[in-house]
Amino acid sequence: MSELKSTLSYPIILLITINSIMGTGIFFLPTLGAKIAGPMSIISWCILSVIAIYIAMCFGELSSMFPKSGGIYEFCKQAYGSFTSFILGWMTLIAGNITIAMLVVGAIRYLNPALPQVFKIGISLLFILLFNYMAYKGMKTSAVMLVAFAIITLGSVIALIIPGVLTTDFNNFTPFFTHSWPAVLIAIFFIAETFFGWETATFLAEETKNPKKVIPKALIWGTVIIAIICIVFVLTSLGSINWTSFSLSQTPLTDLANLHYGFMGSQIFTILIYLSIIGSVAGWIVASPRLIMALAKDKLFITQCAKIHPKHHTPYVAIIFQTVLTIILVIVGSGSYETLLELLLPMILIVYSATMLSLVILRFKMPDIERPFKVPFGKVGPIILIVILLALVGYWGFSVEGAVQVAKIGLSLIIFGIPIYILLLFYYDPDAIVKINNSFAGLNLLLENLLLPKSVRREIMALFKDIENKHILDYGAGVGTLTLHLAEAVGPNGKIYATDISKKNLNILEKRLKKRGHTHVELIHDQHHVSRVHPDVKLVDMVFSVGMMGYMQNIKKILSDISDVLPENGRIFFGEYVDFFWILPNVEWLSTNENIKKLFKEAGFSVRVIRRKGLFWNYVFVYGIKSDEDVPFI
Numbered sequence: 072m073s074e075l076k077s078t079l080s081y082p083i084i085l086l087i088t089i090n091s092i093m094g095t096g097i098f099f100l101p102t103l104g105a106k107i108a109g110p111m112s113i114i115s116w117c118i119l120s121v122i123a124i125y126i127a128m129c130f131g132e133l134s135s136m137f138p139k140s141g142g143i144y145e146f147c148k149q150a151y152g153s154f155t156s157f158i159l160g161w162m163t164l165i166a167g168n169i170t171i172a173m174l175v176v177g178a179i180r181y182l183n184p185a186l187p188q189v190f191k192i193g194i195s196l197l198f199i200l201l202f203n204y205m206a207y208k209g210m211k212t213s214a215v216m217l218v219a220f221a222i223i224t225l226g227s228v229i230a231l232i233i234p235g236v237l238t239t240d241f242n243n244f245t246p247f248f249t250h251s252w253p254a255v256l257i258a259i260f261f262i263a264e265t266f267f268g269w270e271t272a273t274f275l276a277e278e279t280k281n282p283k284k285v286i287p288k289a290l291i292w293g294t295v296i297i298a299i300i301c302i303v304f305v306l307t308s309l310g311s312i313n314w315t316s317f318s319l320s321q322t323p324l325t326d327l328a329n330l331h332y333g334f335m336g337s338q339i340f341t342i343l344i345y346l347s348i349i350g351s352v353a354g355w356i357v358a359s360p361r362l363i364m365a366l367a368k369d370k371l372f373i374t375q376c377a378k379i380h381p382k383h384h385t386p387y388v389a390i391i392f393q394t395v396l397t398i399i400l401v402i403v404g405s406g407s408y409e410t411l412l413e414l415l416l417p418m419i420l421i422v423y424s425a426t427m428l429s430l431v432i433l434r435f436k437m438p439d440i441e442r443p444f445k446v447p448f449g450k451v452g453p454i455i456l457i458v459i460l461l462a463l464v465g466y467w468g469f470s471v472e473g474a475v476q477v478a479k480i481g482l483s484l485i486i487f488g489i490p491i492y493i494l495l496l497f498y499y500d501p502d503a504i505v506k507i508n509n510s511f512a513g514l515n516l517l518l519e520n521l522l523l524p525k526s527v528r529r530e531i532m533a534l535f536k537d538i539e540n541k542h543i544l545d546y547g548a549g550v551g552t553l554t555l556h557l558a559e560a561v562g563p564n565g566k567i568y569a570t571d572i573s574k575k576n577l578n579i580l581e582k583r584l585k586k587r588g589h590t591h592v593e594l595i596h597d598q599h600h601v602s603r604v605h606p607d608v609k610l611v612d613m614v615f616s617v618g619m620m621g622y623m624q625n626i627k628k629i630l631s632d633i634s635d636v637l638p639e640n641g642r643i644f645f646g647e648y649v650d651f652f653w654i655l656p657n658v659e660w661l662s663t664n665e666n667i668k669k670l671f672k673e674a675g676f677s678v679r680v681i682r683r684k685g686l687f688w689n690y691v692f693v694y695g696i697k698s699d700e701d702v703p704f705i
Contacts, residue, residue, distance in 0.1 A: 079279040081289060083214055088272045088293035090221035091354035093300065096265030097228065098324055098348055099177055101305050106318035108258040109249035115258035116305050120298035122456060123266040127294035128446040129427050129453055130269045131287030135443040136433070138282035141365025142273030143426050148369070150429035150436065154492065157371045159425050160362060161488035163270060166419045167359040168393065170267065171352055172401040173411035175199060178348040180321060195401050198349060202356040203394040209383040210278050213357040220350020227343040228300055231324060234331040235307025243313045257470065260420075260463040264412060265301060266294065267419055271354055274361035287444040356397075360389035371495055374659050413477040417467065418485070420460045427453035505598070508573035512550060516579055519552045522648075523617060527683070527690065531617075531644060532556055534694055538565070541612040544636065545569045546604065547619035548594075551580035557615060558589040567592040568608045572600035601625075604632035613642045620647040620691075621658045630674035637697045643676060645693040648685075667693055 079087075104112035133146040141148070144160035151159075175195040179186060186194075206213055272289055276282040309317060311330055320326045328340030364379075364386035366372035376389040430446070431453050446452065468474045496507075515522065531553065538560050548554045548569035558567050569592055571577050577594045584592050597605040602625040614633050623629050633643065649657045660666050664680040671678045671693065678695030 077278055077280050077282075078210055079214060079275060081280075081285045083218055084272055084275065084279055084285055084289040085293055086221035087214070087217045087275070087354055087358075088268070088289045089296060090217055090224055090350055091271035091358070092266055092268035092293065093224060093228070093297045093351075096262060096267070097297075097301055097304065098344055100262040100265050101308055102318050102320050102323045104258045104262045104305070105309060105314045107250075107261060108254040109314050109318075110244050110247050110309055111250050111255055112258045112262070112314075113302070113305055113309070115255050115262060116302050118255075119259050119263060119266065120302060122459065123298060124291070124294050125446070125452060125456060126266075126423060126427065127269055127290045128287075128444075129430050129449075129456075130273060131290045131444045132442055132446045132449065133426070133430055133433075134273045134276060134286040134290065135283045136437075136440055138276040138279070138286060139365065140274055140277040140361035141369075142270045142276070142362060143422060144362055144365055145273075146426055146429050146433075150432040151425075153371065155425075157366070157492050158485065158488060159422055160366050160371070161491075162418055162422050162485055164359065164362055164366075164396075165484050166267075166415055166422060167270075167355055167362070168397045169411050169415045169418075171199065171355045171359070171397050173415060174348055174352045174355070175401065176411065178345050178352070192401060196398055198352065199356075199394060199397050199401065202349075202353045203390050203397075205353065206357045206360065207380070207383060207385055207387050207390050209385055210357075213353070217350065217354050217357065220346065220353060223343060224347035224350055225300075227324070227340065227347050228304060231327050231331065231340070232300070232304055232307050235304075235311050235327065238331065239307055239310030241310065243310055249314075253466075253470075256463065256466060260416065260467050261412075263420065263463070264416060266297065267415075268351075268355075269294070270362075271358040274358040277361070283441075283443045356393070360386045360393050363389035363392060371492065375662075410477070413474070414481050414484075417464045417478060418481050420464050424457045424460045427457055505572055508571075509575045512573055512575035512579055515576070516550045519550060523552045523646075524685075527646075527685075528553060528556055530683075531615075531646060531692070532560065534644065535613065535642065538613060540564045542566045542610065543568070544604070544608055544611045544614045544633070546614060546616040546633070547571060547600070548580060549573075549576050549618065551583050553615060553617050554580060554592065555583060555587065555589075558584065558587070558592050561591070563591055565591060568595060568611065569593065570595040570597050570600060570605050570608065572597060602628060604629060604636065608636055610638070611636050611641070612638070613644075615644045617646040618648060620645055620661060620693075621649075626660065626670060627674065630671065630676070634675050634697055639697060641697045643678070643693075643695060643697070645691075647691045647693075648688045649682075649691050650689040661691060667691070671695065 101112075104115055108115055134142070137145045137149060139145045141160070143163050144156055147159045148156035150156075172195070175198050176191060178198075179191045179194055205216060269290055272286055272293070276286050279285050308323065308327060311327060312320075317323060317326075322341070322344075324344045325337050325341050329337035332340065360376075363372060363376045367374050367377035367389065373388075373392070376386065376392055378386065378388045380387040431450055433440075434450050468478060538557070539562050541561050542565060543557055543561060545554045545557055545567055548571045551569070554567060554569050561567060569577070569580060571580075571594075574596050577596055581594055584590075593607075595605045595607055597603070599605075601619075601622050614637065620626070637643070647661060649661055660670060664682075667680050668678060675697055676695050677698045678693050681692045683690040683692065
């Protein structure tokens with residue numbers, strides 16, 4: 072099986088971290104801070120820098136404990152368990168793709184603010200496709216690209232800071248206290264996005280050399296460097312352009328470049344800044360699929376997304392999924408940087424709060440685990456920061472017009488993940504499978520003609536005409552939709568073993584059998600049904616199963632057990648529902664007929680696979696014989 076390769080060194084990770092973080096807010100948010108709090112926004116930047124460095128330390132400790140590609144999801148999984156970690160991972164995934172969409176929109180604004188909306192969206196989609204293709208091609212290619220963008224970003228900002236130091240007019244800072252102190256807090260909320268991006272480095276942990284030491288070091292020093300650059304940049308910017316004028320600019324760095332280098336210089340800087348922002352987009356696009364891959368590995372996402380490309384060693388299916396999601400978010404955001412920013416801020420602050428809380432929980436839950444880096448005041452400091460961050464979210468919600476509507480959109484995106492989680496549990500968690508089957512037993516009976524139409528049942532029975540007096544295993548009998556037909560066909564001298572994971576299903580089936588006078592059906596409740604054939608099942612002539620293949624946790628073991636109870640040339644039939652509502656993915660091994668044939672062949676069966684179209688889903692029929700001979704089944 073292909074795996075990720077550890078190719079990234081400390082300098083590269085440091086530059087990627089700086090690029091991913093600094094390339095987000097520094098190009099837009101100094102003007103927003105000035106608009107909200109005037110020159111007092113400098114206080115906001117200083118407070119935020121202290122908070123950011125401590126958060127980076129928290130991420131540093133967690134990444135030193137769990138240097139895996141899941142990053143935030145991995146940390147929260149250790150602290151909270153399955154559902155909470157999935158929701159936080161899902162929120163991080165959405166936030167990452169909102170960030171990508173926001174940055175692409177922002178980059179286009181810098182290049183040409185007057186560009187029509189449809190062109191902004193079109194160009195944004197073009198860049199999303201381009202960078203996802205680069206991410207697909209491999210980490211070495213991506214690393215070279217990201218380092219180049221990081222150098223452009225640092226060079227562009229420093230080139231504006233140096234002349235800004237020389238042209239600073241301290242009169243621009245008087246009066247200094249132009250706004251109320253709550254404005255400083257609101258400014259912190261809106262400029263906080265400048266430091267978002269610590270998770271980017273953690274997603275690359277499995278591709279980093281010595282990640283337990285390198286990732287924390289890169290996170291902390293990267294944040295310190297960014298904090299210094301941001302504070303100095305804001306000071307020189309407000310010192311060079313009065314805050315009242317600066318706050319009105321849509322492209323503040325271009326205006327500064329025009330001041331320091333003239334019109335031609337500003338045109339060059341427009342391109343450099345555009346490349347810097349696009350470079351930050353590239354960083355997120357390269358890193359984010361690793362989160363999707365980590366979720367998929369734990370079967371909390373579409374398992375196909377865990378696939379690693381054999382040649383490029385990249386999570387290529389996750390990259391494809393990310394491409395589609397980002398395109399949707401760009402269209403939903405309608406090309407508006409501000410809309411996307413307001414969607415992002417509360418979501419990511421909640422995720423960061425949960426991540427820091429996981430650090431506190433793990434201090435008590437796993438006190439003895441190795442921590443190559445340990446954040447000071449690790450049991451108290453994160454709690455204080457959590458209170459501050461959540462207070463900022465609350466204050467934003469109550470004081471900013473339209474915040475509730477934006478929060479509803481964000482909440483709807485989060486809630487969309489819940490049915491995905493339930494669906495995945497239904498596929499992969501045996502306990503959940505039992506609960507759901509028991510809960511829906513009555514509904515299965517009511518809807519059996521929809522779930523397995525009579526025409527489909529007739530087609531199945533027509534494949535096996537000579538079953539009178541036979542012994543048959545009905546593996547996954549459910550409420551007896553097919554079992555009743557089999558019981559009638561084998562007659563009183565035959566025998567049916569009807570096994571199922573749900574006690575309620577079998578209770579319903581028992582009543583139906585009594586009503587029809589069938590006494591030759593033995594019901595077997597098996598709590599381990601998804602991973603075996605019950606040992607009470609004796610030798611049989613044939614095996615039928617409908618709706619079970621998607622839930623089998625150990626398909627090879629089950630096929631082996633079935634082979635053990637069948638004679639040579641014993642016949643089998645498996646039916647499964649696939650392509651639910653035309654959009655939900657199938658269990659991976661059911662995706663192609665070749666995969667199915669290969670798996671059954673390895674277990675000693677010669678089978679034929681056919682697919683039938685249905686109204687809301689399609690059907691896969693697998694039927695054949697047990698045979699030691701390598702002969703095709705017709």
